[in-house]
Amino acid sequence: MTRRILIMFAVLALVAVGLGFYALHLKRKVARDAQTASEQQLALTPQSNGPPEPVTLYVADDNDGTLHKTQVSVAMPVERSERARAALRTLFTQYLKTASTHPIGKDSDVRQVFLMDEGTAIVDADSAFADAHPSGVLAEELTVASVVLTLNANDSKITRVKILVNGQERETLAGHADLKRFYEASNIGQVVKDMQ
Amino acid sequence: MTPRFALGDKRVRVWLGVMLPVAVLAFLFAYRATVHAQSADQLTVYSPQTTYSVPMLNMQGIPYVGLIELLEPLGSVEGRVDGKKYKLRFTPPGGHAVEAQFNEGKDKSKILGENYKLPGNFAQQNGRGYVPLNAVPEVLTKLLAKPMQLHPSARRLFIGDVPMRFSMSLDKSTPPKLVVSFPAPVNPSIANEPGRTRFTFRREPVISSGQDSVNFSDSAITSAVFAEHDGLAELDVMATEPLMANFADGGKTIIVSPVPPPPPPTPAAPAPQAQAPAQAPTAPAKPTGPRFLVIIDPGHGGAETGAMITPTLLEKDVVLTLGRKLQHELQAHGIAAWLLRNSDVAIALDQRANATNGARAALYITLHAANTGRGVHVFTSLLPPTTAERTSFLPWDTAQAAFLDLSGTVAGSVAAELENRKLPNATLVAPLRPMNNIAAPAFAVEIAPPGDQVEDIASPQYLDQVAQSIAAGVAAVRSKLPEVRP
Numbered sequence: 001m002t003r004r005i006l007i008m009f010a011v012l013a014l015v016a017v018g019l020g021f022y023a024l025h026l027k028r029k030v031a032r033d034a035q036t037a038s039e040q041q042l043a044l045t046p047q048s049n050g051p052p053e054p055v056t057l058y059v060a061d062d063n064d065g066t067l068h069k070t071q072v073s074v075a076m077p078v079e080r081s082e083r084a085r086a087a088l089r090t091l092f093t094q095y096l097k098t099a100s101t102h103p104i105g106k107d108s109d110v111r112q113v114f115l116m117d118e119g120t121a122i123v124d125a126d127s128a129f130a131d132a133h134p135s136g137v138l139a140e141e142l143t144v145a146s147v148v149l150t151l152n153a154n155d156s157k158i159t160r161v162k163i164l165v166n167g168q169e170r171e172t173l174a175g176h177a178d179l180k181r182f183y184e185a186s187n188i189g190q191v192v193k194d195m196q
Numbered sequence: 197m198t199p200r201f202a203l204g205d206k207r208v209r210v211w212l213g214v215m216l217p218v219a220v221l222a223f224l225f226a227y228r229a230t231v232h233a234q235s236a237d238q239l240t241v242y243s244p245q246t247t248y249s250v251p252m253l254n255m256q257g258i259p260y261v262g263l264i265e266l267l268e269p270l271g272s273v274e275g276r277v278d279g280k281k282y283k284l285r286f287t288p289p290g291g292h293a294v295e296a297q298f299n300e301g302k303d304k305s306k307i308l309g310e311n312y313k314l315p316g317n318f319a320q321q322n323g324r325g326y327v328p329l330n331a332v333p334e335v336l337t338k339l340l341a342k343p344m345q346l347h348p349s350a351r352r353l354f355i356g357d358v359p360m361r362f363s364m365s366l367d368k369s370t371p372p373k374l375v376v377s378f379p380a381p382v383n384p385s386i387a388n389e390p391g392r393t394r395f396t397f398r399r400e401p402v403i404s405s406g407q408d409s410v411n412f413s414d415s416a417i418t419s420a421v422f423a424e425h426d427g428l429a430e431l432d433v434m435a436t437e438p439l440m441a442n443f444a445d446g447g448k449t450i451i452v453s454p455v456p457p458p459p460p461p462t463p464a465a466p467a468p469q470a471q472a473p474a475q476a477p478t479a480p481a482k483p484t485g486p487r488f489l490v491i492i493d494p495g496h497g498g499a500e501t502g503a504m505i506t507p508t509l510l511e512k513d514v515v516l517t518l519g520r521k522l523q524h525e526l527q528a529h530g531i532a533a534w535l536l537r538n539s540d541v542a543i544a545l546d547q548r549a550n551a552t553n554g555a556r557a558a559l560y561i562t563l564h565a566a567n568t569g570r571g572v573h574v575f576t577s578l579l580p581p582t583t584a585e586r587t588s589f590l591p592w593d594t595a596q597a598a599f600l601d602l603s604g605t606v607a608g609s610v611a612a613e614l615e616n617r618k619l620p621n622a623t624l625v626a627p628l629r630p631m632n633n634i635a636a637p638a639f640a641v642e643i644a645p646p647g648d649q650v651e652d653i654a655s656p657q658y659l660d661q662v663a664q665s666i667a668a669g670v671a672a673v674r675s676k677l678p679e680v681r682p
Contacts, residue, residue, distance in 0.1 A: 062569055063569070134503065135503035135504075135511065135566070136503050136564070136642065137573065137642040138566065138568070138626070141578075144627065171545060171629065175495070175496060175502050175503075176495075176626075177626070184580075
């Protein structure tokens with residue numbers, strides 16, 4: 001019986017020490033996770049080596065307040081989220097041209113596109129996209145609509161889109177268009193028909 | 197061998213009874229200490245340059261503040277651990293560097309070469325130095341050579357001569373007006389609750405004027421209570437009627453008064469004025485029946501300028517002018533209209549919706565301007581229509597959905613009036629904030645230049661035409677929009 005008592009004391013002592021180490025481990029893990037989150041940087045998209053293929057773009061036009069459907073030929077990656085990102089970068093390239101019908105801020109880029117489930121895409125744009133976007137109800141709506149419809153046109157499984165800026169939720173794009181909500185491609189499609 | 201202890205032995209049972217709870221308590225204490233250190237309070241610091249918050253760590257029940265976090269927004273600061281010593285060097289902008297030295301676990305320190313005894317022990321964590329909260333005023337006074345004022349229970353620190361005292365006076369005319377005056381512009385968030393309107397000051401160093409609770413002996417605006425806690429200040433205005441707040445004097449004055457009752461039944465056009473009045477129209481003493489109140493929300497304001505129409509013409513200014521003209525035009529049609537913003541102040545989007553819903557508006561009109569496109573765009577909310585009833589409780593994010601049919605009716609009427617005046621126009625839907633949160637018929641108007649000259653967007657003739665079109669459009673369908681009981 002003496003041995004059992006001693007073992008029990010030893011076990012209790014080990015449990016107490018173990019719990020202490022566990023608490024220390026938790027503390028360090030919380031600090032490490034916080035640091036990792038703050039230092040996390042997204043890798044650049046790998047360049048695609050595939051053959052050029054047609055990409056459908058919905059390009060906004062500020063002059064008549066409409067979206068024009070067009071196709072361009074671009075080398076696309078294989079992976080779905082990378083393809084979505086490449087399609088949006090192609091759209092942004094159109095907007096960044098000097099003679100763009102719908103200029104957006106210099107250095108605007110898409111950092112990542114996350115496909116959350118079959119139908120939902122989270123677009124993470126860089127700060128320049130929102131900070132330097134021309135301010136206006138219609139101008140901002142056209143940008144949001146063109147992003148949503150371009151994604152849906154090139155991957156019909158994407159039916160719902162949310163836009164983040166620099167990994168963070170933002171209240172509006174440039175003071176007007178709501179960026180806190182999810183946009184349904186079908187709803188936006190109806191808007192475009194109304195515009196035309 | 198004779199056992200010295202047995203489980204049945206009373207001493208062993210006592211030992212086990214003590215050891216087990218001790219082990220569990222030790223773990224819980226260690227875990228709590230870990231979690232508590234991570235989820236600390238915040239100290240709000242008000243300085244002449246900026247307002248900022250720094251986290252506080254709770255160490256053995258005493259709140260501690262990091263010196264680097266405290267000084268970083270005020271200048272250049274370096275902290276260096278040297279064994280048990282922590283050396284700090286701070287250089288204010290355009291000033292000379294000052295140095296201080298602290299000792300881990302001790303209350304002895306040296307600031308600018310002079311010995312100073314902290315009211316608690318200095319602490320180091322992850323190479324950073326922390327002083328007890330109640331040592332902060334004296335340490336900073338020595339380092340910055342400025343007077344400090346710490347409100348420890350409210351978690352607020354005031355550096356230099358920044359505290360703002362306010363004054364209140366109640367004008368007992370009809371309707372009564374509570375005038376709250378500040379020495380500098382303020383931008384509180386405003387929340388309307390039954391019987392109370394709360395102004396929350398998060399960034400402004402507003403402090404008590406000496407009397408925290410004031411009774412007004414008025415049947416409508418009964419009292420006001422000031423309080424500060426958790427790094428902010430609050431002013432509660434108690435009332436027996438819904439209240440609205442107007443900003444005046446560049447944001448230095450807040451005028452609080454009851455939401456106006458219905459206008460006289462026979463619309464009588466008053467003499468035209470250069471600008472609409474900034475305050476509530478005078479009206480009968482007590483609202484008794486339903487009334488039709490239009491809230492006009494000129495977008496943006498303050499540092500949030502909106503679109504830059506030209507390098508010298510900002511959206512926030514154009515829409516404020518348009519809003520004042522629209523208020524005048526609506527009043528000319530016998531429709532009570534309030535400006536949500538009547539000066540150059542920033543109001544948060546949720547706050548705009550809160551104020552509108554709190555005022556139980558019959559119609560909400562938000563005004564915007566852009567330098568792209570041409571003419572006038574009239575927007576209703578981009579929300580799927582719903583069959584939900586217009587009850588008292590609606591989902592915040594989709595409150596507007598229940599009013600889309602009425603919103604469309606009035607937007608269509610406004611577009612028809614724009615057409616009558618031969619102004620290029622289009623009726624669209626848009627995901628515009630805070631329109632989705634408005635529990636009343638609502639639409640937005642975005643004006644673009646009428647022709648090739650961008651500057652013409654601000655021409656008085658153009659703004660007059662737009663304001664007249666909107667007011668006429670609203671007046672034409674007023675009978676189709678429900679009046680609202682105040």
